[in-house]
Amino acid sequence: MSVQPYPAETHPVDAHPVENLRHRERTNRLGLWLFILSDSFVFGALLFTRFYLLGNNRPELIQWLGLVVTVVLLASSFFMNRAEVQMSLGNRQGFLRNTLVTIVLGSLFLIGVVGVEWQVAHFGPADGAQGAIFYTMTGFHAFHVFTGVIFLSLVYRNAKKGLYSAEHHWPVEAAAVYWHFVDLVWIFFYPALYLIGTAL
Amino acid sequence: MKTGILSIGLVRGLLFQAAGFLAGVAVVTVIRLAFGMGFSAEPAIVLGAFFSAIGFMIGVGAFSGWFANALGKPAIPPEEVEEPSGFKRYLGVSYDHKVIGVQYGMLTIAALFLGGSFALIFRSELVAPGMQLIGLQQFNTLIGLHGMVAIVGMLLGGAALGNFLVPLLIGAKDMAFPRLNAFAFWLAVPAVVLVLSSMAAGGFDTGWTAYPPLSIFANMGMQLFFAGVVVFGWSSVLGALNIVATVLRMRAPGMSLFRMPIFVWGSLATSIIAMTATQLIGLSFQLVMFERLFGMGFFNPANGGNPILFQHLFWFYSHPAVYIFVLPGFAVISELLPVFARKPLFGYRWVAMSSLGIALVGFLVWAHHMFTSGMEEYLRVPFMYTTLLVAVPTGVKFFSWTGTLWEGKIRFTVPMLFVLGAMNVFLLGGLTGPILGTIPTDLHLHDSYFVVGHFHNTMFGGFVFPFIAAVHYWFPKITGRKMSDLLGRITFFILLPSFWIQTLGQMQVGLLGMRRRVADYDTLPEFQTTHIFITVAGFLVGLAFVIFMYNVIRSAMKGEVAVGNVWESRSPEWELLPNPAPKHNYPQPLVVTGDPYDYSLTDTEYVELVPVAGATD
Numbered sequence A: 001m002s003v004q005p006y007p008a009e010t011h012p013v014d015a016h017p018v019e020n021l022r023h024r025e026r027t028n029r030l031g032l033w034l035f036i037l038s039d040s041f042v043f044g045a046l047l048f049t050r051f052y053l054l055g056n057n058r059p060e061l062i063q064w065l066g067l068v069v070t071v072v073l074l075a076s077s078f079f080m081n082r083a084e085v086q087m088s089l090g091n092r093q094g095f096l097r098n099t100l101v102t103i104v105l106g107s108l109f110l111i112g113v114v115g116v117e118w119q120v121a122h123f124g125p126a127d128g129a130q131g132a133i134f135y136t137m138t139g140f141h142a143f144h145v146f147t148g149v150i151f152l153s154l155v156y157r158n159a160k161k162g163l164y165s166a167e168h169h170w171p172v173e174a175a176a177v178y179w180h181f182v183d184l185v186w187i188f189f190y191p192a193l194y195l196i197g198t199a200l
Numbered sequence B: 001m002k003t004g005i006l007s008i009g010l011v012r013g014l015l016f017q018a019a020g021f022l023a024g025v026a027v028v029t030v031i032r033l034a035f036g037m038g039f040s041a042e043p044a045i046v047l048g049a050f051f052s053a054i055g056f057m058i059g060v061g062a063f064s065g066w067f068a069n070a071l072g073k074p075a076i077p078p079e080e081v082e083e084p085s086g087f088k089r090y091l092g093v094s095y096d097h098k099v100i101g102v103q104y105g106m107l108t109i110a111a112l113f114l115g116g117s118f119a120l121i122f123r124s125e126l127v128a129p130g131m132q133l134i135g136l137q138q139f140n141t142l143i144g145l146h147g148m149v150a151i152v153g154m155l156l157g158g159a160a161l162g163n164f165l166v167p168l169l170i171g172a173k174d175m176a177f178p179r180l181n182a183f184a185f186w187l188a189v190p191a192v193v194l195v196l197s198s199m200a201a202g203g204f205d206t207g208w209t210a211y212p213p214l215s216i217f218a219n220m221g222m223q224l225f226f227a228g229v230v231v232f233g234w235s236s237v238l239g240a241l242n243i244v245a246t247v248l249r250m251r252a253p254g255m256s257l258f259r260m261p262i263f264v265w266g267s268l269a270t271s272i273i274a275m276t277a278t279q280l281i282g283l284s285f286q287l288v289m290f291e292r293l294f295g296m297g298f299f300n301p302a303n304g305g306n307p308i309l310f311q312h313l314f315w316f317y318s319h320p321a322v323y324i325f326v327l328p329g330f331a332v333i334s335e336l337l338p339v340f341a342r343k344p345l346f347g348y349r350w351v352a353m354s355s356l357g358i359a360l361v362g363f364l365v366w367a368h369h370m371f372t373s374g375m376e377e378y379l380r381v382p383f384m385y386t387t388l389l390v391a392v393p394t395g396v397k398f399f400s401w402t403g404t405l406w407e408g409k410i411r412f413t414v415p416m417l418f419v420l421g422a423m424n425v426f427l428l429g430g431l432t433g434p435i436l437g438t439i440p441t442d443l444h445l446h447d448s449y450f451v452v453g454h455f456h457n458t459m460f461g462g463f464v465f466p467f468i469a470a471v472h473y474w475f476p477k478i479t480g481r482k483m484s485d486l487l488g489r490i491t492f493f494i495l496l497p498s499f500w501i502q503t504l505g506q507m508q509v510g511l512l513g514m515r516r517r518v519a520d521y522d523t524l525p526e527f528q529t530t531h532i533f534i535t536v537a538g539f540l541v542g543l544a545f546v547i548f549m550y551n552v553i554r555s556a557m558k559g560e561v562a563v564g565n566v567w568e569s570r571s572p573e574w575e576l577l578p579n580p581a582p583k584h585n586y587p588q589p590l591v592v593t594g595d596p597y598d599y600s601l602t603d604t605e606y607v608e609l610v611p612v613a614g615a616t617d
């Protein structure tokens, strides 16, 4: 093998990666997206399970209820986005207000799914494949919404204490990205459970 | 610094694990009684299992930094945390990637020892037809635990190599997320405890694959086995995520992807699989847990389920799972061969790409485990072709290795012996792969001892031999001492021939029609003679492993002191660091100035430390 000339060094050698806060935040961001990639395999597998077992059928569910919780969750994502924008503009009050709305809407979604839909459904978890799929898919998703609500509550509390600035608010960004991800999952789950196929 | 037994993180963790288990049992029982339902052991044990894992993590102290962060209090940065010195630092939370790597390594060796011991118990039973030593339920539990504990051990081994080596090889101070790194390791400990505790809850009779419907009706041990694997899955996911982030974000200046030491490629490829596919074994096991707990109809046809679905979910992970430890094993071979053949690695880019190739093709082959399962007919042939395709990148690696050895000045050190042993053992494992991946031959050989022989070949060639080579090779970087050369050679010359006898024996009884996982067999003499050979060879493999363990412990305490670049390697950890490698690795940033494997050139270097004076702009 011949000796190849190497290009002149372009990186600044004095900035050791770990000491650089910018670098740190970009690394955190990568970590979060890798986590989301990993988690989406769970939801992907649940969707696969749903179509494998039920195919072109779907559980018989209360349509207007599904529509209401879906609207509530999508609206929460809108306020989540506004909250993050307010934070990066340095408007703490605006951030707190919008985050609070997001938390309330997320909690309403949980009440709608677990508190109402689970109670009034025509079938229980042990009633065949449709019960298994409906309760597991909504359960896994609700668990993620629940952890998102906890995450947002902590961020809310810490923002109130003034821990974040317009430039540095990584936990806010992380909570927002996670929230949108959980929302995005529902955008796949809602049609898979409520719309596609003929009701059993 | 505190003293006393409760200052040891591991001890605190195990106590909290027991407390967590009782708390979980109590919660379920109180809720059930409040709703007028009587006590029920199974839900109590399942919640207890998950609470016990959380309890362990609280007890060991793996949450402390995050709790502080969540409450908005400043946590001490991981690199500034005081850590105990000496052996004690391995028994509690440490954020140093090298300590965590060694912790993984110790758990690996313990798990392999345990998994192997289980095998020796049921192998002794198989010396003669009929049942002599153990009952049928014990036999079944032992084969299941042998499989899972040994696989967990090997997964831990891949993590051990990745954690210890990746930051060193890419010139980083530590991993991208040191706290997450410690968390991922410690999560594996309660997971192993849970898997083993399945023995105390009546065991299970499904083997490590836990197929329903049988696993829906198996003893309670099944639930603890599932819970342990689910928890371990998270350990695996988080550890792998950390390695991917580290490789992508923490490389030294000038270290482009194609100038990384080849091991880093193996670790990256492996971590991509572990980070994603692992979720599917976790999910498939959780679904069986739900089916048992809530009567959900996922897999039991009597309730609208389909057992084939489980096999799809399970093998989507469990086929690539093999690559999670085989790819680091291969990467060790590719890393060590140039050092001991004193030649460049043949076809570096091809080897790097073949690791990714194996990882990606590995996602598309899972149904080759299901040719006889009654799955959709049209899936068979496509999965046969994808399976055979794996042989291409694997073949690239073999070509590279032979090309590297060709006309090299080979030094037959102990690590090199194990590398060569790995190559010849894996060769048989690799050649028997296409036989099993081809539908007509698989229909004959499926679920026979031939599969067992093939699998053990790939595991020993792909992981066990390279792992032992790596331990011998990097031991001075851990302890500052060399491992005994004589004991290393004795280990090798016992392990290699006895392993060959064992694996060829397994293939032979398999070809005669012997099913795997059965406790009893026909009284025909050709079966028994071979089984005696397999069992004796199995005990010799165990003996070799015990000698290896003795060598590790003895050399750590009073081995010969290792000075400088023991193997004359060009790699940064040998070129630039003393033995053992100091905390935070390199005193100054390093820059890459050459190729990692130019052993034929004497006037170039792979890496240099940046002089301090040049570090200011």
Ligand SMILES: [Cu+2]
Pocket: B318, B319, B365, B366, B368, B369
């Ligand atoms: Cu496979």
